[in-house]
Amino acid sequence: VTEPLARGSIPCLPRLPFLGSLPWLGGGLPPHLLFTQMSHRYGPLFGLYLGPHYTVVINSHQHAREVLMQKGKDFAGRPSMVTTNLLTRGGKDIAFSDYTPLWKHHRRLVHNSFTLFGEGTTRLQDIVLSEVDSLCVELLSSEKQGFDPSSAVTRAVTNIICTLVFSATYRHGDAELQEVIQYNNGIVETIARGGLVDIYPWLKVFPNKSLSKLKKCITIRDQLLTRKLQEHKLSRSDGEPRDLLDALLKGQTGGQGQKSSEPKDDELTDDHVLMTAAETFGAGVETTSTTLLWILAYLLHHPEVQERVQKELDEHVGSERTVTISDRGQLPYLNSVINEGMRIRPVSPVLIPHTAMTNSSIGGHIVSKGTRVLVNMWSIHHDPRHWDKPDLFKPERFLDHRGQQVTPSSFLPFGAGPRVCVGKSLAILELFLFLSSLLQRMSFRVPHGAPLPNLQGRLGVVLQPLPFKVVVIPRAGWEDGGK
Ligand code: HEM
Ligand code: PLO
Numbered sequence: 001v002t003e004p005l006a007r008g009s010i011p012c013l014p015r016l017p018f019l020g021s022l023p024w025l026g027g028g029l030p031p032h033l034l035f036t037q038m039s040h041r042y043g044p045l046f047g048l049y050l051g052p053h054y055t056v057v058i059n060s061h062q063h064a065r066e067v068l069m070q071k072g073k074d075f076a077g078r079p080s081m082v083t084t085n086l087l088t089r090g091g092k093d094i095a096f097s098d099y100t101p102l103w104k105h106h107r108r109l110v111h112n113s114f115t116l117f118g119e120g121t122t123r124l125q126d127i128v129l130s131e132v133d134s135l136c137v138e139l140l141s142s143e144k145q146g147f148d149p150s151s152a153v154t155r156a157v158t159n160i161i162c163t164l165v166f167s168a169t170y171r172h173g174d175a176e177l178q179e180v181i182q183y184n185n186g187i188v189e190t191i192a193r194g195g196l197v198d199i200y201p202w203l204k205v206f207p208n209k210s211l212s213k214l215k216k217c218i219t220i221r222d223q224l225l226t227r228k229l230q231e232h233k234l235s236r237s238d239g240e241p242r243d244l245l246d247a248l249l250k251g252q253t254g255g256q257g258q259k260s261s262e263p264k265d266d267e268l269t270d271d272h273v274l275m276t277a278a279e280t281f282g283a284g285v286e287t288t289s290t291t292l293l294w295i296l297a298y299l300l301h302h303p304e305v306q307e308r309v310q311k312e313l314d315e316h317v318g319s320e321r322t323v324t325i326s327d328r329g330q331l332p333y334l335n336s337v338i339n340e341g342m343r344i345r346p347v348s349p350v351l352i353p354h355t356a357m358t359n360s361s362i363g364g365h366i367v368s369k370g371t372r373v374l375v376n377m378w379s380i381h382h383d384p385r386h387w388d389k390p391d392l393f394k395p396e397r398f399l400d401h402r403g404q405q406v407t408p409s410s411f412l413p414f415g416a417g418p419r420v421c422v423g424k425s426l427a428i429l430e431l432f433l434f435l436s437s438l439l440q441r442m443s444f445r446v447p448h449g450a451p452l453p454n455l456q457g458r459l460g461v462v463l464q465p466l467p468f469k470v471v472v473i474p475r476a477g478w479e480d481g482g483k
Helices: 033-041 061-070 083-088 103-119 123-140 149-166 175-190 201-205 209-235 242-250 270-301 304-315 325-330 332-344 377-381 423-440
Strands: 045-050 053-058 359-362 365-369 370-375 444-447 471-474
Touching: 033 045, 033 053, 033 377, 053 061, 061 359, 061 370, 103 270, 103 423, 123 377, 123 423, 123 444, 123 471, 149 175, 149 242, 149 270, 175 209, 175 270, 209 242, 209 270, 209 304, 209 365, 242 270, 242 444, 270 304, 270 332, 270 423, 270 444, 304 332, 304 423, 304 444, 325 423, 332 365, 332 423, 423 444
Parallel strands: 053 370
Antiparallel strands: 045 053, 359 365, 444 471
């Protein structure tokens, strides 16, 4: 089917030779807010030049669906960037690798090994619930004057991913765990923030503080993961894979990895296995813990929402038993709170950059092969034409008049299409089990005299809340910490 070509070309920001549109991108706003502001002036679809790279910015859900879903394959490419190439040894991962047959095989392998633990089986739920339990015990015995919940939450989420990736769990204060958390933070702060080296790759030859910090963190990460991989190879058996590392090793041709022969184009090398483990780790920890912290921050601002979730939990689950994933259908309000958290503060406010694999079109405008496409999920999630008072936290917007859940078409926190988040079902499972169990057992309040959490956030590679403090009040039946 040929669609009518739209009149005129995509509106474009002014540009200078060499600098492209950079002089017009100043002002210090983070990209998601800057692009949202520009969409008021140029319309929801506009172009700009990041140095020499022509880039189209999408700010409406119709165009986002066209690019991610209807023409998903046309736009499934990823640009090559200096920082992510360092992070992934030149794209030997899932998220930052270009769209190739090997990538497809690789992604399917990871996806299958997640479903292996996931939906159908209770194993994943058991892993998550056991960490949730420990987290609840820890929070219930926490400092009564108030404390920052982020390290406890991060540790719980890290442990889940550690179990899934290499069957390890860490105890409180473990030195290796501290190391993991530290290098992760370093990477989050330094990677692909639209930094200049990703626009002008030759800048990497000059001393650059942020780039050397990134390299340092990557070295620490690599030492740790190489050790894990070696241990795994030694302890592996022919039976069922124990975890993601086993599944990946099994998925390699012959299961032997690439030691003696030259790697072929269609084979997963040890580098691929290592990079996937590292990425699952990074993606699994940063996204889920950040989302949980955002939701906690909003619950502190909205005690009435917290009470309504607890009322729903009391009615459908009570305090006698643990919440399980089979309760999910009975808890539409809690699900709406989770959705509203991901709407109002998407961890990835501008998705990972896409590129056009072939000549194609968006909204009837021709877009040529190689064009970079940024999907600004922030403006889609805050579009006043689709969301009533988009800056307010209102979980009811995800419920219809009968209290049933609805999913508006302007809601795409995990992206969609061939590049949709691989961890989507794991993430939803975790968010549900964490929040339901936490709110079943305790209430969160702002410590006496402390300010409410700042909701502005700080943009690294993910949009994180600034640190805040909470006090935990046990609910009836959980006063002894639930031990
Ligand atoms: C990609 C969101 C949790 C692994 C993405 C993308 C988004 C996203 C927006 C980019 C889509 C695009 O570029 O078009 C989220 C959110 C999460 C979450 C909101 C939690 C609340 C996870 C978890 C994992 C994970 C738990 C793994 C354990 C990945 C991977 C990709 C990805 C590997 C790259 C997919 C690709 O490029 O093909 N995620 N994610 N994510 N996510 Fe997630
Ligand atoms: C987080 C820090 C880790 O050390 C490395 C890492 C790997 C995958 C990245 C993740 C970081 C940040 C969140 C990303 C994820 C892939 C998909 C996910 C970008 C950089 C999102 C939200 O798109």
